[in-house]
Amino acid sequence: MEINDLTPAEQRVWRAFATGAEVDFRAGGEQAVRATVLRALLLNGPREPGEIAALKVRGAHVVGALELRYAAVDCVVHLTHCRFDGVPDLTGAQLRYISLRDSEMPGLSVTRSRIDGSLRLTRCRFSGPVRLDGAQISGALFLDEAEIAVESGAQPVLQLNQIAVDDDLCARGLRAQGLIRLDGATVAGSLDLEDAELSNPGAHVLDADSLDVGANLLGRRLRAQGRIDLRGARIPGRVDLLRATLANRGDTALRASSCVIGELWLRDGERIQGRLNLRRAEINQLHLDPEMVPDEVRLLDFTYTFLTPHEPAERRLPMLERDTGFDPHAYEQLTAAYRRAGDDRAARLVQLAKQRRHRRTLPWYGRLWGGMQDATVGYGFRPLRAGGWLVSLLAVGSVAFALHHPAPLKAGEAPRFDPFFYTLDLLLPVISFGQESAFAPTGWYQKLSYVLIVTGWILATTVAAGVTRTVSRQ
Structure with missing residues (x-):
């Protein structure tokens, strides 16, 4: 492509590319730049000796779809505060660093791409699905305050399954309407969902089976309408859901079955609306506020070492009563937690409640004999x-x-x-x-x-x- 074929706005971008200078169109009003021009620059743009080429554009109207499928881009890409007509397609591409923050797009595809630095989508607004499944990001992934509003039905609006992030996945204040999929994702640092608003009533809102997080999953003040599924997750740090609002009436609101978690914080928030499933989970320290426990729980083979805050047994026992069926293991876990805390009276009350619950499962003569022992x-x-x-x-x-x-x-x-x-x-x-x-x-x-x-x-x-x-x- 020759520079003579470009509009004045595109010529400014073309000349700035070789030295990595930034072109900001916001002051003089939005300027149109064709996606084919940006593609030509990234694949075969002009270079100057001693300078580091980079594409840095603010406030442009990108006309057409930016097509970089399986391309190798060796320069930094900053396309911020831009409005894209088409869905940028970076499927299978190799990139150094890309920032699209504060931009508006009808969707994004970064499937199976490799990014040697970070991917920044802060405050982006998407009207279509965002696909990052299978991507490998050597830096961090930023989705802070991004908005995704898609009429997608059962299809994910944010596809992150099998993604590998070597740093943090930051999504503070993310607002998404629909399913977010994180199956098999690996995040070396922390997954931050603090102040996020996720909505998909009556269905999965966050599906993160076998999620592997190196540090923490942070969800303070998270508001989720729909089912959060963390089945089989490995999180050695803490799952922090302080002051979170979890709701999925008539179904499971939070499933953390078969998980291995260092600390689970469920405190200072509204009562969970929906089922809490912790079956076969292994948690070292459980910070659980009795007021957050819903009417229905699943605790079969659930194990934990420490339980805080220290509450009387009378406030903890209703949680065990809300589990379907009689599970003696749940009573033994609570007894052990009280004994580790040195509260032998509470431990005896839990054991007494266990015998009374067991009595209800016996035939009449067993219930009669048990009643005599109790009385x-x-x-x-x-x-x-x-x-x-x-x-x-x-x-x-x-x-x-x-x-x-x-x-x-x-x-x-x-x-x-x-x-x-x-x-x-x-x-x-x-x-x-x-x-x-x-x-x-x-x-x-x-x-x-x-x-x-x-x-x-x-x-x-x-x-x-x-x-x-x-x-x-x-």
Whole structure:
């Protein structure tokens, strides 16, 4: 292409390219520059010895589609504050650094491209899908305050699956309407979604299966309408969702199943509207505000080491009750967390709740026996209750038999009758004071003795079970 074939605006861009000078059209009004001219410059533009060529244009109207499929571009590209008629196509291209910030485009394709520096799309406005799947970016990817509004149906509006970013992926304040796909993406630094607004009600809004992040996933004040799926993600730092708003009514709002996460922060935000799925996740430190836990959770095989903030067991247990089915592992995890915090009382309450939940799964006779253990000694986690029952029964029996002495079995051979030790002999199935075998009550008192014997056996069995649990815990 010859310079004589160019418009005055294009000539300015052509002359500035060789020295890397910037051309700013904003002061004098938007100027049209053909995409074919920009392509010719990037592939075979003029060079000057001792100068570093670069394409730096602000405020241009790029006419036509910028076509750079599988091209090798060895210069820096700055096309900022521009308006593009067509979708820039950089599929498979090799680039050094590209900035399109503050530009308006009907879409973008950077699929399977290789960028040796960073890709900056800050504050860009897209009316069509943005595709970066399979791209390799040696620097950072910037999507801060970008806007993507696409009527795409089930198709992703932002395609980032299998992308590899050697630095951070910055998308603070991103506003997207539709699905964002991050399946199999690798981000060496942090993934920043703070203050982002993502909307795709009734469907996936962020699909990030097997996401691999080297540091943190930051989502403070994130507002998401739709399902966030982090299944199988590996995030050694923290997943920070402080003051986040997550909603997907009638379906899963957040799925982090089979994840390995250093810290998960779910605090200071509104209650999650939708299901929370943490099945098979492994989290070292869980920062969980009970007020954020939704009505339905999935916690099967969910493991964590530390749980903060420290809350009474009564505030943590409702989360376990909201899981479908009885999962003893969830109760054991909460018990272990309280014991690590030194709160043995809370740990006992969790174990008691576990036994009560288990009782609901048993047949009628199992529920009956469990109810007796609960009423008498709280499944062994409230041993003082057994002492109260024994003292009460001992008092009742002592008064009853003091008013009516049972007849001796062998007159002249029986010891002196003592109502206190006689009642104690009936209640304690192992120890004998020689009273029970020497006297035989009749009528109503015989029935009372049977009640004391049976009750004594039940209390002794439940106390033994409680002692066994205590010893095994220690």
